[in-house]
Amino acid sequence: MIELPVSIRARVGAGVALVAAALWVPAPASGANEEPGVGSAMQEVYAALHFLLPLALDLEEFSSEERAPAVREALARLSTSAAAIRRHAESREAGAIYVANVLARDAEEAERAFSQGRLSVAGYAVQQTLESCVTCHSRQSSRDAGISESFLEDPVYETLGPEQRATLLFAVRRFDDAALEYERALRSDGLEPALLLGSLVDYVTLCVRSLGQVGRPAKILRRIARRDDLWLQFRDDLIYWAEILEAEAHEPEVVSLADARRAIERARGLGIFPSDRRGLVHYILASRVLHRRLANHENPVSAEHYYLLGIAESRIGRNEWIAQSHFYLELAIRLDPTTDVAYRALALLEEELLFEYGVTDLSELPGSLRDRLAELRRLVLRSKVGA
Numbered sequence: 001m002i003e004l005p006v007s008i009r010a011r012v013g014a015g016v017a018l019v020a021a022a023l024w025v026p027a028p029a030s031g032a033n034e035e036p037g038v039g040s041a042m043q044e045v046y047a048a049l050h051f052l053l054p055l056a057l058d059l060e061e062f063s064s065e066e067r068a069p070a071v072r073e074a075l076a077r078l079s080t081s082a083a084a085i086r087r088h089a090e091s092r093e094a095g096a097i098y099v100a101n102v103l104a105r106d107a108e109e110a111e112r113a114f115s116q117g118r119l120s121v122a123g124y125a126v127q128q129t130l131e132s133c134v135t136c137h138s139r140q141s142s143r144d145a146g147i148s149e150s151f152l153e154d155p156v157y158e159t160l161g162p163e164q165r166a167t168l169l170f171a172v173r174r175f176d177d178a179a180l181e182y183e184r185a186l187r188s189d190g191l192e193p194a195l196l197l198g199s200l201v202d203y204v205t206l207c208v209r210s211l212g213q214v215g216r217p218a219k220i221l222r223r224i225a226r227r228d229d230l231w232l233q234f235r236d237d238l239i240y241w242a243e244i245l246e247a248e249a250h251e252p253e254v255v256s257l258a259d260a261r262r263a264i265e266r267a268r269g270l271g272i273f274p275s276d277r278r279g280l281v282h283y284i285l286a287s288r289v290l291h292r293r294l295a296n297h298e299n300p301v302s303a304e305h306y307y308l309l310g311i312a313e314s315r316i317g318r319n320e321w322i323a324q325s326h327f328y329l330e331l332a333i334r335l336d337p338t339t340d341v342a343y344r345a346l347a348l349l350e351e352e353l354l355f356e357y358g359v360t361d362l363s364e365l366p367g368s369l370r371d372r373l374a375e376l377r378r379l380v381l382r383s384k385v386g387a
């Protein structure tokens with residue numbers, strides 16, 4: 001069986017990040033209204049995945065000669081519907097366009113690899129499309145989808161762990177069921193501490209952003225903190241997060257850019273250790289405001305808005321495959337390279353890339369990425385010199 005994306009939380013290889021980097025796009029004209037018909041594109045993509053995923057999870061099934069024509073047809077449907085989602089996203093904000101591009105890339109890759117007989121690559125690309133679904137659906141609160149009620153009925157899903165089923169439910173917008181499934185996973189002592197964190201981040205993000213139930217995770221966080229196999233800092237983080245979420249649940253919801261800035265400053269002030277996660281829930285709370293403001297087409301979107309989102313998403317860390325934070329940082333720079341915000345965004349982007357590629361010098365980054373960074377540096381530094 002192939003691994004699900006949920007279990008590959010580890011930082012992805014350089015090749016993948018490079019492809020994601022190639023998808024950086026300039027800011028679109030914003031302010032358009034929602035287009036009709038996005039629901040039918042979602043239903044199409046859902047139908048394609050409903051058929052493909054059980055097969056992609058089991059290579060033997062995926063490679064059956066008999067099934068090949070039906071698989072090819074479903075892969076074509078996945079690509080076509082991903083392209084339709086991308087077209088619809090063009091009337092939305094830049095973040096939606098970016099994620100839709102990643103989805104379309106993965107769908108095309110799946111179709112191409114299957115036609116070339118590279119079946120494990122194709123199966124993997126099918127699974128990776130889920131990351132785009134979760135990324136887009138987790139950006140703001142919304143209702144559950146009715147059509148995905150029978151989603152997990154295929155027996156192959158019974159072989160998955162609850163944390164993997166939870167991710168699938170999140171991807172197809174069964175938010176309530178996903179939360180229950182994450183709670184099941186997080187309550188069991190079976191999940192190793194190191195794996196726990198990925199599911200926990202997704203669970204808190206789901207509750208805060210998609211469900212709007214800020215206080216809900218507190219109970220589970222306190223329960224996990226009672227485990228005796230956790231390192232001290234992690235245990236203290238859990239208790240701190242529970243306290244903050246409980247307190248926030250009783251406060252009026254924050255809505256302004258200034259609120260998001262304050263939450264991020266608070267989070268940044270908490271770091272003591274190199275791998276500090278203490279600020280996590282502040283970043284999630286800040287990202288809720290920032291995503292919501294973007295989705296509401298509140299104009300104009302400032303460079304600082306994208307910069308703050310870049311910081312928040314990079315610290316939430318749910319973005320190795322999608323590389324959202326890079327994208328937001330680049331937008332912050334391009335929107336107005338003359339500002340101090342652009343300078344700080346560039347500094348952070350450089351640091352992130354050095355860390356992700358595990359290199360100590362910009363010259364060791366892959367060529368196309370190096371060129372792109374050099375272009376951004378020229379934009380920012382030229383404006384400094386001119387000042």
Ligand code: HEC
Pocket residue numbers: 038039040042043045046049085089096097099100103129130132133134136137142143144145146147148171172173
């Ligand atoms: C670019 C952002 C974006 C991406 C990528 C995306 N979705 Fe959606 N999806 C949405 C939005 C926004 C809605 C909600 C529309 C509404 O409720 O008004 C939605 C709704 C849905 C619905 C509910 C449709 C209905 O009729 O109730 C399903 C099912 C769905 N998406 C499945 C998926 C799947 C599966 C993927 C990944 C292959 C995916 N979506 C990728 C943004 C996205």
